[in-house]
Amino acid sequence: MSIGTAEALQRLFSQWKREVLANVTSDEQRTELQKQLSLREEELLASASDGSTVSLFSDLMGLGKDGAPSFDSISRPLLVQDFDESVIETQLHATAELYYIYQHERMKVFQVAGVLLRLFHDGRMRIQRGPGARALYLMEKHQPLRYKPRDRQLAYRRAFNYGNLAAPPGAVMFRNFHREFVAFVSAIAQYFRDLLIGEVIRGSQQLNERPFASQATIQRLGTDIRWQIDRATYGNILALTVEVGEYLKTILDAMETPDIKKAFDANTKWDVIEVVSQRYLGGAGEISQRSKMADAGRLLLNFVADNPFKTRDFRDFQTEVMPLGPVAEEWIAAYRMTPDGRSFRGVSPTLRQTLGITSPAPAMR
Known part of the structure; x- marks a missing residue:
């Protein structure tokens, strides 16, 4: 044409x-x-x-x-914008699972499993023929064959820039993940809060009324996180997540067995993790906060993986984001209770700082 x-x-x-x-x-x-x-x-x-x-x-x-x-x-060429679809969603979903695994790493779940196996071998844990003893035997058989603790640390470093282990030379890293992810969660929380304020002011909960909130910040941050994660999670991240995820499930199932819980006078597997961490690992690792961050963070990263952030209609976007408002608030509430999150200044200041919005200068008197 x-x-x-x-x-x-x-x-x-x-x-x-x-x-x-x-x-x-x-x-x-x-x-x-x-x-x-x-x-x-x-x-x-x-x-x-x-x-x-x-x-x-x-x-x-x-x-x-x-x-x-x-x-x-002269005919005009048709230029198609396909940047939002140029990512591999499988890698993004694997990153959500890797984030879930990382939070359990911070809870010392893998270290507790190592302690349980050592106590079982040394005969310092009074279990023998129950389901817990068999679960520990299977746990040892199901230990990851290819991806050891160092491989997990490298994966965390590449995908999230978490940890102290140096990344291999030439590897692509998502160096700004934490800052952008905190800003993304804060943007969803801000959208949710503005929506509630708009409902109070108008006295209505109908979704067909425009909220006093902006979706552009969520879309911009979500698009960038999708692209950066896709760049940094090539290679063995998917296979590592599958193998280590299966091992993590085996560990948590073993800690839920009645004889292992009885050996530590525990009611749940989380009690086992806490008691073993206190006795043998120098203290527990923020179990309550990290468990909530693991669940909420995985939901938010799966939302990033499934959403190309191309929706322009505010009603459709609001319908998609509304269920994530409480999830974002849960993540922020748990994050602020961790040592890493004590410097979190709040939702609005965090967004302003991330977006480069400076506070207005004070008026002259």
Whole structure:
């Protein structure tokens, strides 16, 4: 399609769209019809630019058989924005599971498993024929064959820039993960809070009323996190997550067996982790906070993996984000109780700092 024809088509379609929308009285019908017309316009322009009127660079220079054509007769290339879809979602989902594993690493779950195996071998834990003894035997058989603690630490370093282990030379790392993830969670929490404030002011909970909140910050941060995670999680991250995740499940199932809980006078597997950490590992590792951060963080990262953040309609976006508001608040509440989160200044200051918004200067007196 030539440039002149494309411009005429867009002009006529826009005029026809205005005439159609002018005859619609309902706001809901007008919004839905406008969305459908916009999609139809994109499809029409895409089908018209299918390459039936190809213009070579030589034609543009006037070296073709017809000489130098006018600009209106040269076809316009259709440029498609596909950045949001250029990621491998499998790697993003694997990163969500890796984050879940990392938080259990911080809870000392893997170290506790090592202590239990050592006590079992040395005969210092009075279990023998129960399900716990068999679970410890199976746990030892199911230890990761390829990915040891150092491999886990390297994976955390590459994907999240967590830990002190130096990354291999030349490896791509997501160096700014924590700052961007905290800002992303804060943006969802801010959206949720603004939505609640808007409902209180208007006295309504209807989703078809525009909230006093912006979705642009969530979309911008989510898109960047998707891209950065995709860059940093190539290689063995997926296989490591599957193998270590299976091992983690084996550990947690073993700690839930009645004879192991009885050996430590515990009621749950979390009590086992706490007691063993206190006795043999120099203290427990923020079990309550890290367990909530693991669950909420995995949900948020899976949302990032599944959402290309292309939605422009605020109703659709609000429907997608609404269930994540309490999840973001839970993550922030747990994060602020950890030593790492004590410097968290709050949702609004964190967003302002991340987005580079400086506070206004104080008024002169």
